[in-house]
Amino acid sequence: MTIAVRVIVRGRVQGVAYRAWTIDRALELALRGWVRNRMDRSVEALFIGGADAVNAMVELCRRGPPLARVDAVQRADDVDDGSTGFDQKPTV
Numbered sequence: 001m002t003i004a005v006r007v008i009v010r011g012r013v014q015g016v017a018y019r020a021w022t023i024d025r026a027l028e029l030a031l032r033g034w035v036r037n038r039m040d041r042s043v044e045a046l047f048i049g050g051a052d053a054v055n056a057m058v059e060l061c062r063r064g065p066p067l068a069r070v071d072a073v074q075r076a077d078d079v080d081d082g083s084t085g086f087d088q089k090p091t092v
Helices: 020-030 051-061
Strands: 002-012 032-037 043-050 069-077 086-087
Touching: 002 051, 020 043, 020 051, 020 069, 020 086, 043 051, 051 069
Parallel strands: 032 086
Antiparallel strands: 002 043, 002 069, 032 043
16 A cells, blocks of 8 residues: 655754655655755655555654754655655755
8 A cells, every 4th residue: 555644854954964865765665755955944755655664764764864863753644746756856
């Protein structure tokens, strides 16, 4: 079963390669979707794929890359937006 989940990650998550790390982990888990910085200094991502892989990715986001400090991960069910790979989107 394919699910879609949107997360917003808060803490020290910009300027620490969080987006690149997210792309690498998402591709390892064969997920589709995207990641982007937000003007409020958080990182937002949409993960689309099998439930186990999506849930694993959300858990990985709670730690992030070595230089990150994750204070909170907000998770919400979402819809498949038709992404065919896993991309970085422009900041919003």
